[in-house]
Amino acid sequence: MQTTKSAKFGTYAEDDVVFLLKNLSDIRLExxxxxxxxQIQSGRHYSESLPIEYQPPKEYVDLFWKTLQVYKQKVALCIGIVAEQIFQSNGEDTILVSLARAGTPVGILIKRYIEMRFGATLPHYSVSIIRDRGIDENAIHYIRTTHPEGTIQFVDGWTGKGAISIELTKACKEYEHKYGIKLDDTLAVIADPGHCTRLFGTREDFLIPSACLNSTVSGLVSRTVLNKNYIGSDDFHGAKFYKELLAEDVSNEFIDLIVKEFIGIAEEAERIAFERKEEQIETNFLGMEDVKRIQKEFAVESTHYIKPGVGETTRVLLRRVPWKILMQDASSPFVKHILMLAEEKGVEVVEYPQLTYLCCGIIKSVKGAEV
Known part of the structure; x- marks a missing residue:
């Protein structure tokens, strides 16, 4: 069994989360x-490098806070519904394992809700999972060694077309095959517009803060990195800590804002979670139907270039080279920041009412482009 140790990382308190990540802060990865x-479209894996961390203008940050003030109770309710279901299932044996980085603030909020509501303090870790590369097995070994009797509950922010849900299921099967240990691949999320999991707060496509402000609302931690030049076989996957952004960091401010809403929503969260137990919840990955139709209609080379949902569309605009944004409802408050980013970057917004989601980002093909 590997001996990798956890390390202090990011701006969250260790009481809130322990990052099982190798610190690559001193390495130029951007x-x-x-x-x-x-490079990605020519075959290099996206996890080998990092995008330059976008810092939005003041108007964008102001819009984020304004929208959040209006919808903070909704975010809190969705957290409460998920937390109630998690605690009903495994109680104090639960180990919260967030998928870095979008899952991290969600995991902290679930942990805080359970502390408030049930008086139980659950361990919470943040680990890396990477599409086509799987989950960080060294991190899972560490958690299982530290909590041999515990039950892992994976947590993320939202679902898009379901790539990470599929990756998690595959990773859990591989882990069982290699080590004889069965892991529950059910992914707990705030929003599941893609119908990819049975454990969610809502299936409405809405604003998830960790998509909108990147590291400054996620503990100043970068996306995770798996590059063999820096990550050895016994290492955790890596990430950077953006200390230079400390002045802009609102990670703990966001957590505290949502936590204040918990008392007011607890009764409703308990009721909805109880009712959900009696429901027959399907996971039919609805988003892939949208994606395949869009691929055909817009002649998109790969489904990897199509990113449905508010969270994924935001990521396309912040990290990738966007081609078009498809918009089901441009009047929704949850897409105001997307319209602002699209205007700033000169990206065409196309009205597309037949979407399952509020919006969808399409990445531009740049193979062979001059830089």
Whole structure:
């Protein structure tokens, strides 16, 4: 069994979360968006490098806070519904394992809700999972060694077309095959517009803060990195801590804002979670139907270039080279920041009412483009 140790990382308190990540803060991993996109589309894996961390203008940050003030109770309720279901299932044996980085603030909020509601303090870790590369097995070994009697509950922010849900299921099967240990692949999320999991707060496509402000609402931690030049066989996957952004960090401010809403929503969260137990919840990955139709209609080379949902569309605009944004309802408050980013970057917004989601981002093909 590996001996990798956890390390202090990011701006969250260790009482809230322990990051099982190798600190790569001193290594230059960033590349320009266009150059990085060209490399990804030419076969280099996205996890080997990092995008330059976008810092939005004041108007965008102001819009984020304004929207959050209006919908903070909704976010809190969705957290409460998920937390109630998690605690009903495994109680104090639960180990919360967030998928870095979008899952991290969600995991902290679930942990805080359970502390408030049930008086139980659950362990909470943040680990890396990477599409086509799987979950960080060293991190899972560490958690299982530290909590041999515990039951792992994986947590993320939202679902798009379901790529990470599929990756998690595959990773759990591989882990069982290798080590004889069965892990529950059910993914707990705030929002499941893609119908990819049975454990969610809502299936409405809405604003998830960790998509909108990147690291400054996620403990100043970068996306996770798996690059063999820096990550050995016994290492955790890596990430960077953006200390230079400390002045802009609102990670703990966001947590405290939502936590204040918990008392007011607890009764409703308990009721909805109880009712959900009696429901027959389907996971039919609805988003893939949208994706395949969009691929055909817009002649998109790969489904990897199509990113449905508010969270994924935001990521396309912040990290990738966007081609078009498809918009089901441009009047929704949850897409105001997307319209602002699209205007700033000169990206075409196309009205597309037949979407399952509020919006969808399409990545531009840049193979062979000059940089």
């Amino acid at each position: 590349d320009s968006t266009v150059n990085r996109e060209r």
